[in-house]
Amino acid sequence: MKFKSNGLISLEIDGKIYDHKLFESLESLAKTRSQRQSAKELNISHTVFNRRLLKAEEKLGIKITKKVGNGTLLTEEGIDLLNEFRKYQIQIQKTSNINIAGGHISSGLLESIHHPFNINVYSSSDKDAFELAKRGAVDILTLDDPLIAYELNIDFTPIAYDYLVLISSPKAEEIKSINDLEGLEFVNVEGSAQRLAWNSLKHYDIDYQLKTTVNSQFDAFKLVKKSENLHSFLNASYFKGNEILKFDTRHVISLIKVNEDKPQVDEYIEFLLNDGQKLIENQGFTLI
Structure with a gap:
């Protein structure tokens, strides 16, 4: 596909214009993973939201979304399309x-x-x-999380330290020791510093299950608080919780x-x- 910026509100792809509404929809869907939730966020009906995606797929000739369970995710092509728009949006x-x-x-x-x-x-x-x-x-x-910089041997500048705290469902039993984490179900946050928590649990030979994955820690927090028995490890700078893995999960913000x-x-x-x-x-x- 050939991309061309048409300014802040549209993008030209292979000679066809796609306005900002499509990219607002993709941006929201990347966060919510739910068409209904995204439609609500954008203050439009679910039918209008779905038609917008289908119309774009018809024009592009590719699938930009896929159904996974009860949710909707962006395909690799959908992610590429959204990143192109983000690129132009920032550059202008x-x-x-x-x-x-x-x-x-x-x-x-x-x-x-x-x-x-x-x-x-x-x-x-x-x-x-x-x-x-x-x-x-x-x-x-x-x-x-400086993992990407470590993997590619890129110099980075630390500006602060942070660590992860355990966030639990209001109905969950109190966690007093590492062993109390055995067999628990967790919400995973894609691309976050949570890898430090999962590595620590493996180090302590704790059996656990990643029940679902979300795109942001704020989504994870809301999901856990509405659940019966879910847990998650989130940044202490934004959330108050159990500091049971404080020293195991300390990392730099860079x-x-x-x-x-x-x-x-x-x-x-x-x-x-x-x-x-x-x-x-x-x-x-x-x-x-």
């Missing part, structure tokens, strides 16, 4: 601004602190943000400078490492 921002993409926790941190810089922040999984960074669509990549040619990028990073540290601590993170 004012060049004087610092464009940032990263994991939900790290990008949320940068959005929450006050500073004298003009920034545009896109929140996603570490994996999706890294793909945008590879295409040169952002100036700074932020990581909830960033990678992608654009070497924009002076504001270096100034912004310098701010985060100095005057911004107190602001970062106020958001619930541990100083580096």
Whole structure:
């Protein structure tokens, strides 16, 4: 497929125009994994939402969604399509601004602190943000978990420490020791630092089950709190919970400078490492 940006509200693919409504739908579906929930989020009927997806698939000649259980996921082609739109959406921002993409926790941190810089922040999984960074669509990549940087031997700059806490269903029995985690069912958050928790449970020979997977920690939190017996490990900077794996799951929140040619990028990073540290601590993170 040949892509061409037509500005903020549309994208031209193989000579056909797809407006922002399609990409709003894909963006929402990537988070909710539910057509009904996304339709509600966009304030349209489920029928209109479904027709929008089917019409796009007919024009494109490819499947961009797939049914999985009671939910709907994006296919690889659907993810590629959404990432292309994200790329153009970020690139058309004012060049004087610092464009940032990263994991939900790290990008949320940068959005929450006050500073004298003009920034545009896109929140996603570490994996999706890294793909945008590879295409040169952002100036700074932020990581909830430095795994990608470790795997590819990329230098990164730590800006804070965080750890994971256990979040449990209100009806679940109190967890007092590692052994109490035996046989529990968990909500997995794709592309998060949860790998540290799962590795720790394996280290302690704890048998557990990943019952379902979601795209964000906030979705995991809501799912657990509405459940009978689900649990999850989420970042302590955003959630209060059981600190049973605090020391096993400590990790750095970091960033990678992608654009070497924009002076504001270096100034912004310098701010985060100095005057911004107190602001970062106020958001619930541990100083580096």
